[in-house]
Amino acid sequence: MGQSPLLQLDDVHAYYGDHHVLDGITFDVDTDEVVAYLGRNGTGKTTTYKLISGLLEPREGTITYKDEVINGQPPHKIGRKGVSFVTxxxxxxxxxxxxxxxxxxxxxxxxxxxxxxxxxxxxxxxxxxxxxxxxxxxxxxxxxxxxxxxxxxPDLLLLDEPVQGLAVQFVEKVSSLLDRLTSEQDLAVMIIEHDIDLALEVADRVLVLDEGQIVWQGSSEELAENDDIIDRYIGVQGFA
Ligand SMILES: Nc1ncnc2c1ncn2[C@@H]1O[C@H](COP(=O)(O)OP(=O)(O)OP(=O)(O)O)[C@@H](O)[C@H]1O
Incomplete structure (x- = not known):
């Protein structure tokens, strides 16, 4: 039997009032990998981070971290277990x-x-x-x-658009920083990033979210060759 993933989301649903933002998402994240979490504006990426870090409770589904169901636990408790969210x-x-x-x-x-x-x-x-x-x-x-x-x-670092609006030299720093961190520490990173080139450069694996559902997942190399998925769900929003 293989080791279980660091983080598992299983059929997770989230709402703001009646607004059904996440419609049954399921994915895993393993230690030592960088996972890019991509999708157009307003599809529910930040909401997913809020669920993982305890800022919001899923209405259905389970979030398992280090083999423990953490749904509904307060943020400070989840933080102490090793989840850090950079908003x-x-x-x-x-x-x-x-x-x-x-x-x-x-x-x-x-x-x-x-x-x-x-x-x-x-x-x-x-x-x-x-x-x-x-x-x-x-x-x-x-x-x-x-x-x-x-x-x-942390054991899991959640980065939400870490280079938004910043200069090119900082973008390069984040890219080499993530390489260094994942090689020197037992750390998993999820990164929400609208700059597709940076996302593909830093990530081992990619999850694509659209209208509250994971519509594609695969390696960065596979996504780089899949113009159809990029055009349909991500678009070109790189920084000039
Ligand atoms: N506190 C809130 N109350 C009500 N609706 C919210 C709240 N936060 C987000 N939403 C709505 O939930 C949906 C998903 O928002 P979310 O911030 O998760 O999207 P996102 O994929 O991270 O977008 P972006 O890429 O623009 O940051 C959007 O329609 C947004 O307007």
């Missing part, structure tokens, strides 16, 4: 310093983040560690948000 907005506390922001997830534990490792991943942050997050650029704030998520020593 697309409200990334950092602007009035806190970089170092204080990074420390936040470990405040209630008896542990300090491994600042040396984090500053080695993000050298800019060592230089700005005493600066208020508000004084940093958008790309630097994004690094703070990812460093903060990593400070919790």
């Amino acid at each position: 697309a907005d409200e990334k950092v506390f602007p009035h806190l310093t970089v170092r204080e922001n990074i420390r936040l997830p470990t405040l209630e534990r008896d542990a300090e983040p491994d600042f040396e490792y984090l500053y080695d991943l993000f050298p800019d942050l060592r230089e700005y560690e005493r600066s208020r997050a508000a004084d940093l650029s958008g790309g630097q704030q994004q690094m703070v948000a990812i460093a903060q998520a990593l400070a919790a020593d």
Whole structure:
């Protein structure tokens, strides 16, 4: 018998009021893989992250993480089990310093983040560690948000459009960062990304969501050769 996946969603449904946003989604994520979660705006990708991280409860279906059903558990409990969610907005506390922001997830534990490792991943942050997050650029704030998520020593990192609106050199940094993280740690990453080229570059596997259903899944290589799926469900939304 093989090892069970890190994360399993089985026939998961989610609603906002009467709005049926996720209509029975089923997928697995294994440790050490980067999974791109693609689809047009408003199809339910962020909602899926909210379910996995406990911000929203599925109306039907099960979410299993490390062999435990986690539906309905509060976010702080799921966070302690190893799930870190980097949201697309409200990334950092602007009035806190970089170092204080990074420390936040470990405040209630008896542990300090491994600042040396984090500053080695993000050298800019060592230089700005005493600066208020508000004084940093958008790309630097994004690094703070990812460093903060990593400070919790996650097993599953959920990234929601991590390079949206950022400069090309930052896009390259995220790509090499994910390579490094998955080779150095037992970490699974899901990434919501509208830049299809970046998604295909960083991901091992791709899930495509449309109207609340997973309509395609396969390797990045398979998707790169499947113009039909790209045109129908993803479209060309790269950053010029
Ligand atoms: N808090 C909320 N209350 C009501 N409806 C919501 C709420 N959040 C999202 N929705 C709706 O649920 C649907 C799915 O939203 P979601 O944010 O999950 O999509 P998405 O695939 O992440 O989109 P995008 O790529 O634009 O971020 C959309 O129709 C959205 O308007």
